[in-house]
Amino acid sequence: MRRGLLQRRRGTVRALDGVDLKVARGECLALVGESGSGKTTLGRCALRLLEPTAGRVLFAGEDLLALPAGALRARRRRFQMVFQDPYGSLDPRQRVESIVAEPLAIHTDLGRAGRRERARELLAMVGLGGELARRFPHELSGGQRQRVGIARALAPAPELLVADEPVSSLDVSVRGQVLSLLAGLRERLGLALLLISHDLAAVERLADRVAVMYLGRVVETGPTRELMTRPLHPYTVSLLSAVPVADPRRRRRRIVLAGEPPSPLAPPSGCPFHPRCPIARPRCAAERPPLAPAPGADGEWERAVACFYPGELAAPGKMRQEAS
Amino acid sequence: MALLEIRDLEIAFPARDAGEGWLPVVRGASLSVGRGEVVGLVGESGSGKTLTALAVLGLVPPPGRVTAGAIRLSEEGGGAADLLALPPGALRRVRGARIAMVFQEPATAFNPVYSIGFQIAEAARAHRRISRGEARREAARLLDRVAFPEARRRLDDYPHQLSGGQRQRAMIAMALAGRPDLLLADEPTTALDVTLQAQILELLDELRRDLGLAVLLITHDLGVVAETCDRVVVMREGRVVETAEVEELFRAPAHPYTRELLAALPRLEAVP
Numbered sequence: 179m180r181r182g183l184l185q186r187r188r189g190t191v192r193a194l195d196g197v198d199l200k201v202a203r204g205e206c207l208a209l210v211g212e213s214g215s216g217k218t219t220l221g222r223c224a225l226r227l228l229e230p231t232a233g234r235v236l237f238a239g240e241d242l243l244a245l246p247a248g249a250l251r252a253r254r255r256r257f258q259m260v261f262q263d264p265y266g267s268l269d270p271r272q273r274v275e276s277i278v279a280e281p282l283a284i285h286t287d288l289g290r291a292g293r294r295e296r297a298r299e300l301l302a303m304v305g306l307g308g309e310l311a312r313r314f315p316h317e318l319s320g321g322q323r324q325r326v327g328i329a330r331a332l333a334p335a336p337e338l339l340v341a342d343e344p345v346s347s348l349d350v351s352v353r354g355q356v357l358s359l360l361a362g363l364r365e366r367l368g369l370a371l372l373l374i375s376h377d378l379a380a381v382e383r384l385a386d387r388v389a390v391m392y393l394g395r396v397v398e399t400g401p402t403r404e405l406m407t408r409p410l411h412p413y414t415v416s417l418l419s420a421v422p423v424a425d426p427r428r429r430r431r432r433i434v435l436a437g438e439p440p441s442p443l444a445p446p447s448g449c450p451f452h453p454r455c456p457i458a459r460p461r462c463a464a465e466r467p468p469l470a471p472a473p474g475a476d477g478e479w480e481r482a483v484a485c486f487y488p489g490e491l492a493a494p495g496k497m498r499q500e501a502s
Numbered sequence: 503m504a505l506l507e508i509r510d511l512e513i514a515f516p517a518r519d520a521g522e523g524w525l526p527v528v529r530g531a532s533l534s535v536g537r538g539e540v541v542g543l544v545g546e547s548g549s550g551k552t553l554t555a556l557a558v559l560g561l562v563p564p565p566g567r568v569t570a571g572a573i574r575l576s577e578e579g580g581g582a583a584d585l586l587a588l589p590p591g592a593l594r595r596v597r598g599a600r601i602a603m604v605f606q607e608p609a610t611a612f613n614p615v616y617s618i619g620f621q622i623a624e625a626a627r628a629h630r631r632i633s634r635g636e637a638r639r640e641a642a643r644l645l646d647r648v649a650f651p652e653a654r655r656r657l658d659d660y661p662h663q664l665s666g667g668q669r670q671r672a673m674i675a676m677a678l679a680g681r682p683d684l685l686l687a688d689e690p691t692t693a694l695d696v697t698l699q700a701q702i703l704e705l706l707d708e709l710r711r712d713l714g715l716a717v718l719l720i721t722h723d724l725g726v727v728a729e730t731c732d733r734v735v736v737m738r739e740g741r742v743v744e745t746a747e748v749e750e751l752f753r754a755p756a757h758p759y760t761r762e763l764l765a766a767l768p769r770l771e772a773v774p
Contacts (some may be wrong), residue, residue: 376695
C-alpha cells in the first residue's frame with residue numbers, strides 16, 4: 179500500500195501537508211505523534227473514512243480515492259479499523275456475537291448458522307470464549323470490549339488493520355495483554371498493521387517501522403529499534419526523553435520542550451519545529467527541510483529525516499554517559 | 503510529625519437494594535504525607551485512590567460517605583486537626599488555604615463563563631484579605647509562576663480559549679492562590695501528551711523545591727511515579743496493599759499485586 183501526496187484543507191488548515199508513506203504486506207508501521215500531529219487524520223484517510231484534498235491512497239496498487247462507492251465497499255473487506263474507544267465503537271443494543279457477525283453478513287455469503295459459528299471462532303481467537311458471546315457490551319470490561327472490536331475487525335479476513343490508539347483507554351495492567359494479542363494475531367494471520375499511537379512502549383512492542391509526525395508532516399522514519407536508540411530528528415529525541423521510565427534509579431535529565439505545538443492555522447515558516455527546537459539555527463526558520471533518506475546503523479538507507487542537522491541533538495542519557 | 507495523616511479510612515456507598523446496608527469501597531486505608539514530600543498514590547480504576555483524596559477535602563460525592571477513620575492535618579502552632587470532624591466553616595478555611603486539589607480534566611475545574619484571571623483572583627481573595635486590584639496582580643503572578651505564556655495579556659481569556667496544557671497550568675495556578683501546604687493532584691497529566699506531561703511534572707517539581715509544597719500524586723502510571731515520587735502507596739480494591747520508598751518499591755516490591763503491576767507495564771527498553 180502506498181500513499182502519495184496528501185493535503186487536506188478546510189479553510190486554511192492543513193491537517194496533513196505532503197505525506198508519503200508505505201506499509202508493506204505483513205508489516206507493522208507505527209504513526210507516532212502528539213495531538214495535532216495529523217496521525218489520526220492520516221489513519222482515516224488511509225481507509226478513505228476521510229476524503230483527502232489531494233494525493234493518492236494505493237492499496238495493493240489500486241487507488242482507493244478513485245473508486246466509486248460500490249467498488250470501494252467491496253474493497254473494504256481487505257482493510258479494517260480498530261478504534262480507540264472500546265465503549266463508543268460497539269452498538270450497545272447488540273450482543274457481542276452479533277456485533278462480530280455483522281461484517282460477515284456484509285462481506286461473505288455465509289448463512290446465519292455459518293456466521294454465528296465464525297463469530298464464535300473469532301471471539302475465541304481473541305480470548306473471549308464461551309458464554310461471553312451472548313453478552314451486551316456494557317456487561318464487559320474495557321479490555322474485553324477492545325477485544326470485541328478486534329474480533330469484529332478480523333471478521334472479513336482483512337490484510338491490513340488500522341489500529342487507532344488501541345490501548346490508550348485501557349488500564350495499564352490490561353494494555354500488555356491486548357498488545358500481546360495484536361502481536362500474536364499479526365504473526366498467525368500475516369496481517370499488516372498501521373498502528374497509530376502516542377504510547378511509545380506500545381509502539382516498541384508491535385512496530386517494525388516508525389514514522390514520527392509533527393504538525394501534519396512526517397519528520398522521521400526508520401526501523402523501530404534503531405529509531406528509538408538512535409533518533410535523528412530533534413523532536414524525536416525530545417519525545418523519547420519525555421517518556422517517564424519506570425525505574426527510579428534512572429531519573430535522567432530530560433529535554434523539556436518549551437511551549438506547545440503551534441496551531442496548524444498559523445504554522446511557522448521553514449521547519450515547523452524550529453520555534454521549539456533546542457538546536458535551531460537561522461536556516462531552519464527560512465527553509466523547510468525535506469524528508470531525506472539517511473543511512474541506518476548498518477549503512478543501509480532505511481531511514482529518513484526532515485532536518486538540516488539530523489543527529490546533532492544528543493539524547494540526555496547519552497550526555498550523562500559521556501560525562502562519567 | 504507528618505503534614506497529613508490518613509488513618510483507617512473507610513468510605514461506603516449505600517447498597518442498591520434498601521435494607522442491605524452500606525458497601526465499603528475504601529477499607530482501612532492509611533497513608534501519610536510529610537512536609538515537602540511527594541507521595542504517589544497508585545492503583546487501577548476502582549482502587550479507591552480518587553475517593554481517598556476527595557475524602558481529605560470532604561468532597562466524597564453523595565450518597566457516598568466516610569464511615570470510619572480519621573484524617574489529621576498538622577496545624578501551624580503544633581497539634582493537628584481531624585478534618586473529618588471539622589464543621590463546614592472550618593473545613594472551608596482548609597480548602598485552598600492549606601490543601602488544594604487539581605484534577606485530570608481541567609475543563610471541568612473552571613467555570614466556562616468567567617475569565618481565568620477572574621477565577622484565579624477570586625480564589626486568592628477567598629483566602630486572603632486583598633483588594634480586587636491586588637488579587638488581579640496576584641493572578642498574573644501565579645500564572646507567570648506556572649510558566650503560563652503571556653500571563654498579563656491573557657488574564658481575560660476564557661477557559662475554552664486555552665489549550666489543554668494551558669488549562670492545566672491555569673488550574674495549578676488557581677490551586678496555588680490560597681498558598682496551600684499540600685496539593686492533591688488527581689491524574690494531573692494523564693490526559694496530556696507526553697511532552698506536555700514532562701513540562702507539568704517539571705513544574706510540580708520546581709514548586710516543591712521553591713515553595714516546599716507537598717504533593718499527593720494520584721496516578722496509574724508507574725513511570726510517572728518513578729520519576730517524581732519520594733514514596734509510593736499502592737491501593738487495590740479499596741485497600742492499601744503496600745507503602746514504600748520509591749526505590750525500594752521498584753527494586754523489591756513486597757506485595758504480589760505490586761509485582762503484578764510492575765510486571766504488566768509495557769516497558770520502553772530501547773531508550774538509553
